Amino acid sequence: MSDKNSILICDDEPDIVSLVQKFLQLDNYNTLTCSNGKEALKILEEKYDEILLILLDVMMPALSGFEVLRTIRSKDSYNDVKVILFTVKSFKEDIEKGTELGADGYVTKPFSGNELRSYVKEILNN
Numbered sequence: 001m002s003d004k005n006s007i008l009i010c011d012d013e014p015d016i017v018s019l020v021q022k023f024l025q026l027d028n029y030n031t032l033t034c035s036n037g038k039e040a041l042k043i044l045e046e047k048y049d050e051i052l053l054i055l056l057d058v059m060m061p062a063l064s065g066f067e068v069l070r071t072i073r074s075k076d077s078y079n080d081v082k083v084i085l086f087t088v089k090s091f092k093e094d095i096e097k098g099t100e101l102g103a104d105g106y107v108t109k110p111f112s113g114n115e116l117r118s119y120v121k122e123i124l125n126n
């Protein structure tokens with residue numbers, strides 16, 4: 001077992017970030033949050049040793065979740081960090097694109113807190 005215990009939540013909608021944070025804290029994860037892709041990459045670089053998983057919104061201004069994912073997967077040293085994408089609609093093209101870029105899973109908004117919690121556990125146990 002690794003002693004990593006943090007989940008990074010990146011979404012440009014603050015309400016989503018705080019909601020997700022509340023649910024994940026119920027399962028005793030440490031949470032890190034940010035509102036854009038540039039920050040997400042910075043936090044990942046600084047706190048890589050702590051981060052198990054990134055919950056990453058696809059639709060964000062400036063740097064999209066896809067671009068952030070592409071950057072993460074271009075670095076071998078980040079191989080073991082899991083990434084779940086938040087997609088607004090279950091657009092088939094989004095899921096295909098995310099899979100190609102190396103996403104580990106998808107959560108479609110709107111989502112239920114309990115579904116999110118069990119999905120996160122499932123992805124982390126894979």
Ligand SMILES: [Mg+2]
Nearest residue numbers: 012057059060
């Ligand atoms: Mg968004």
